Amino acid sequence: MAMSVEKFKAISPAEFFYRNKEIAGFSNPARALYQSVRELVENALDATDAHGILPDIEIRIDRDKVKTYVYRISVKDNGIGIPPQYVPEAFGKVLFSSKYVLRQTRGMFGLGAKMVVLYGQMTVGEPVEVITSPIGSRRIYAFKIMIDIKENKPVILHRASWPKNSDWHGTFVKVAIEGDWGRAKSRIIEYIRRTAIVTPYANITFRTPDGDVYIYRRVTKNMPPPPRETKPHPHGVDLEMLRMMLRSTNAKTLLDFLVMEFQGVGKVTAERFLSRYGFDPGKDPRTLSQAEIEALYKALREYNEFRAPRSDHLSPIGAELIKIGLQAILQPEFVEAVTRKPVVYEGHPIIVEVGIAFGGAIQPSETPILFRYANKIPLLYDEKTDVAWKVITENIDWSYYGVQFPAPLAILVHICGTKIPYKGVGKESVADVPVIESEIENGVRHVARALKTYLIKKRKEEELQKKAITLVKYIPEIARSLAVFVSKPNPATNGVTQELLESKLFELVKMKIGELPKGISSVRDVVLSVE
Amino acid sequence: MAMSVEKFKAISPAEFFYRNKEIAGFSNPARALYQSVRELVENALDATDAHGILPDIEIRIDRDKVKTYVYRISVKDNGIGIPPQYVPEAFGKVLFSSKYVLRQTRGMFGLGAKMVVLYGQMTVGEPVEVITSPIGSRRIYAFKIMIDIKENKPVILHRASWPKNSDWHGTFVKVAIEGDWGRAKSRIIEYIRRTAIVTPYANITFRTPDGDVYIYRRVTKNMPPPPRETKPHPHGVDLEMLRMMLRSTNAKTLLDFLVMEFQGVGKVTAERFLSRYGFDPGKDPRTLSQAEIEALYKALREYNEFRAPRSDHLSPIGAELIKIGLQAILQPEFVEAVTRKPVVYEGHPIIVEVGIAFGGAIQPSETPILFRYANKIPLLYDEKTDVAWKVITENIDWSYYGVQFPAPLAILVHICGTKIPYKGVGKESVADVPVIESEIENGVRHVARALKTYLIKKRKEEELQKKAITLVKYIPEIARSLAVFVSKPNPATNGVTQELLESKLFELVKMKIGELPKGISSVRDVVLSVE
């Protein structure tokens, strides 16, 4: 019998992702180019607007003149910069990030920049170039970094710094990867356009490998409040999370543990909760048995007298900014938006925002054009499986709002929260969770009602004019027909001509309608000919 | 301006997957239950047939009587067992595995068992239970293990061992997770059935939470040869891989490096290659510059005089076993299979196998029933996007092979290799790479031709019988009609009756056809009545 001994070994996270690049969205050169731009742009935005800075972002993709499969992506921002001591690991150590906290950020995996570096290293082999100047710093720092994949640690190939004589702060990143601009082009351009819609307070310029330049200028200086970190809500932890919290807490008693580590739990609430379920408030949280942890977990889930999850740490875009963004990019004749009140999904707060744009430069289409966002990130793939698509195509009867398709109608749906119920691994479509579906539906109905009011007013003015024309246009044919009956001599109708009948009929219409619309002072103003 | 300082930190791989469970296929309780069964069954098979052991595998899923969302999955095998010193890490350390080598194994991520443990810990909180006895060992070892997620290391809650008084070796794993049997049921049952088709040399029993027991008995003792580890082929390495190989090799010269680390490269070939591209054969591989590495990479890809990749380390199922498996599970009237010659995809060898089954207990359907496998794993999802689906529904004109749908036709397609071009992250469908598409198509045509031959023979026998009946069945009607013309007295046709005409016509048919098929000795044997 052939028999071999198994060799066991551990691999580093970097090596894992190197071997399985597709799970981070780097499945082929086209997708990798798109994914790289996204990761870098989202980092740039998180470094600016999340810290109250009006973003200035410059994106550039260049094709290598010799190796035409090589693209160099550079993104420059005016954000808070990265402290120089963190730079090597932020770009050279997988699973190292500032995003592993409970806060609404654009990326959630925190894999982003590292995967770009890893993929570039795998396909082209050049180090990533990073230039950064933290806010308040008087120096500029520059690095060239690669990743030691076996060890999951940065290799610094070059390091420099020099005094700063401008007031620039922020980060510049440049990386070379194997890409496919031809197949990624339309997605990347659309991604940046949709990003611009929800960041009308940003200057964004994008230079493509073809030399085209897309410029989205700042149209407002208002910004949404930055998101803040928050503690978990008791309804939002799972069993394993609770176990970890119990082990790492600084609290000495179960009572303190609840008050310190959770949001929405005051001292009084905590006492009432513990006594209801028969826990010892003074017990050291580190000493709970497996059975006790499980009981505590169940109780936390069940108890419904905690305050609802807070949402003030979330950062919605805001109705005003949505309207400004839609107006600037789509140039419609009508625009409206609404930010809904927060709701709770599995212990996490969620805010839904909806915008609508109609007419103007929007091209009519058979269904509404849908712009989807989750935590300010545009979602481009899998539109048809998204709950927002279901709402606008199935739940809403648009004819009720006076819209007949094809119509020039665009809908924007933004969902923000610390936990978004995505449908698949790709995080490109949101599942139809009832609470979210109903929020989106109510939001869409809100803005659709405003559209309806607008459309009704516009249409009323046309009605009167139509009515007058409907009557007047038939006068010549009626007069001609009636004249046939008087063509033979008859005392009662002597001298009656078609012209006389026409003028009599026109008088009747004037009497009926009252004031005739301007431009209609005789039958000939309406009727050109009858043949 | 609101400004906060970013907190940077690293997280362990365990924590990463804990936070992103859906990327390993644990997106909801139903999918998690399915995925857990798969991971444990595939480990069990890899521990047996990959080492020349005829597998005996017992799978069992129990629903907790109180907490009905909790399911306990246990899988017992008679495999090589796990050395006790490796057990804790094999189940309690993410990214620790025996599968991180270049070899055809069922799983590729090596995340499997750990993700099951992690998910169970997250949702139920019980440790995994492992009992194992390595082959040749005189003891049995038992463990209860959890994972320290922050540190990515095992926590051993219980450890025991005792002397063995049977000759059992193998592993028993039991884990509790939150699941959804109702929604996962049909997939799990189908997964096991399809696994049984390609492992007819295994005993598999499966007991469901409903108490149903599925038993697939061993129908042969033949097994495919186990897969073996192999070195990479020069065409199958990427830039980063080459860099790592150069750094970790024991070779002192570039020449030795090529001969030692690659397959298909002998000393003569290596010398010729190095001189062709102007490399110094004696150079220390660790001293190559970035530019030199890149040049070497390009040269290795380009040079086409290396031997083709070896395939003897692959483990196809084999045509015989496929036929046995299809026969045992589907009970068709006809079965055939073929194992194709190896081909090369991006420097990796690939073998395609195709089986066909027709008639018998197979239910007719509008398209062929397709059983897809990659490295012996059944692929159940995304059938319609798989290259095999394309081949059997688009490329093949089944009518050419005498098959008219609906037909009782099943096709099995197995692709094995060290690198399979999956379409998406889910690894459920294979992309339509030309070389693979053409291999599948040729395989399908091969077995379809055998089917055609079978069908033609079967049909020919029917033809003659049909022909005789076609003529005989009209005799009564013709005789009756002709008799009408002779009903009046006429010297030429005196005494001519319908019966006489019938017998005369029957004689004519006998003369024409020659031997009449058995069972037809008079018109009445065919025609029952004419009304």
Next chain:
Amino acid sequence: MSERKLTSSVDMKARQRAVEMVRRRFLEIVEKVLRGEEPRMLIPKRTLSNTIYDKDRKLLLLGSEVFDRSFLDVREARKFMQTVLMASIIYEALVNNEYPTIRDLYYRGKHTIKYRDHRGRAVEENTWDEQRESDAVLRDIEVFVGLLREEMLILSKEKGKVVGDMRIRSGDDVIDLSKMGHGAYAIEPTPDLIEFIDVNAEFVLVVEKDAVFQQLHRAGFWKKYRAILITSAGQPDRATRRFVRRLNEELGLPIYVLTDADPYGWYIYSVFKIGSITLSYESERLATPNAKFLGVSMTDIFGDPETKKKPYLTETERKNFIIKAKKTDIKRAQELMNYEWFKTPKWIKEINIFLKKQSKLEIEALAGKGLKFLMDVYIPSKIQTQDFID
């Protein structure tokens, strides 16, 4: 040859009467316009809700509801225009000695109005686009003026044929309907202008199908059984219906209708007997309430255990002759069940057998059993035993 001689004197008289009546009605509207009053027509409604089934007379009649078609009503303005337009065309045709068809009328009135819409664009609108529209206003005029189209000398194609031992006057000729050889007399589109001179017959047999008519005629059915033989050649047109009605009403001849055994055949019978719902104003003149449905009935095919009636077909014949009912047949049968005049016990039985068996049968199947069977067994015994539906 002078104009006078080309058309019949009968037509001249009819024409003069129609001219007067149309003119009178529409001059009223002209006068209203001249007085500055709202021009409107009060027209009896031709809707289902204003259609009444008169159980005593067994007729569909128009009720007393009228609707107001006013020029100044935006929803009615186009229809108003179409109505006066149609009236003017009919009037001109009458005056000019013409015989228009409804298709002619459609063409004569199809004009294009070019006008500017509310957005200032020049657009075109036809006075009518399809004959459906001109036909509708023609019907409005028929009820508004109180004259059927034939009375306004509007002609139409005409499929009905007749043979039998009777003499009639049509136009300026006398025609002997028993001297048509193998051919037949094709009824004129204006049967009210026909004068019956003398008749020697006991009943009228109306057959749906021309080919069956040809067979019975050729085999001498009408001679042998003293019948007037008529075919509608499918769905009967107005003239055939009016002609049959007059034979019944004025000559007192019983009318027997022979159609296929299917909902379409029943509907043909229904049109002879009651008229059509949408044209109930015509029923008073065109329908023959006394017409009897001779067959082919479902009980002729399947028998009737209740009355111990034996079927006319053997099991084997049934099997070979019967046609499976289509979905449209079933649907039509279900519609017929809603009609008042199909709510008699015998009809309910007919329709229920049909719905249960989902089978239909053509008259030709009976001829298939032998022309003698049809002519000398089936028809005479059905009449003799009064095995028909009234």
Next chain:
Amino acid sequence: MSERKLTSSVDMKARQRAVEMVRRRFLEIVEKVLRGEEPRMLIPKRTLSNTIYDKDRKLLLLGSEVFDRSFLDVREARKFMQTVLMASIIYEALVNNEYPTIRDLYYRGKHTIKYRDHRGRAVEENTWDEQRESDAVLRDIEVFVGLLREEMLILSKEKGKVVGDMRIRSGDDVIDLSKMGHGAYAIEPTPDLIEFIDVNAEFVLVVEKDAVFQQLHRAGFWKKYRAILITSAGQPDRATRRFVRRLNEELGLPIYVLTDADPYGWYIYSVFKIGSITLSYESERLATPNAKFLGVSMTDIFGDPETKKKPYLTETERKNFIIKAKKTDIKRAQELMNYEWFKTPKWIKEINIFLKKQSKLEIEALAGKGLKFLMDVYIPSKIQTQDFID
């Protein structure tokens, strides 16, 4: 009344002749069977390739190709059975003094054969399922025996009507076609049995549409212009075609055909003139090679710059009357272009104008311009100036 008197003596004679001919032909097959020879029929092929356009006689004729229908040929066995079955039914009907229709024949021969198939299952097969099948073998018998269906006293529905100053004998009656009042004479299904007694007319006008026939008749067209007026009421049936042919052939009257200006109208003309390709064996008897297409022609509508012909319609009339051609019209026109007899310069011009303008026109549009225009301007001037297509 005796049986003898019920049917005409003309029919009796025709019947006897048919009985003999059918019997002779099929007894030959019986004798073959008795001799143990393969029973077969040599039947002239009714395929396109065996259809010849005789340019001199301007007729479609069957060529000399025959096919062999043998019982022992597996592909022909069913057809062989159907052919002798159909022959036996026709023969029995003749002998029994019946007048079947083709639908009757279908029913009479529809039997069910129950037999065991090669798998031993009892299955059923009908001798024929649809009339399409029984019609096809009827046509085979017509060419095999050399008798048209009418000669075998198979009747069919008949739409053709005629009026005019002529007398005919049909059956045992003499009929004066100038004394039909407002009605008309419906032609019999077996016009070969008609005898022409005397005629007082200069030409025959055949109009496609019954309603136009009614108008022209009523307005006295045939009296004024000394015409025989005929309508085919759409696609002409066999009897109308044969009747027209006899008027031309035996009485020497020119035939003018008036149809809608569209490919369907042209096709109707073509059927009168040439016959149909699929039934070329009938053409020799039914077609009228001398028939002329009077109109409405495309040059009547649009004029012809080449011959400086002015159109009969004004621009506005054209706009209101014209109907846009449908795809099926275009397709039919393109098919017609392939027919030999449409390959004359005048027809090519017609069809090309149609394809260019993609417009069609109904005769009613001309009546819409005024019945007097149609009757006293259009038709007479077309005939007078010989503005027709031959």
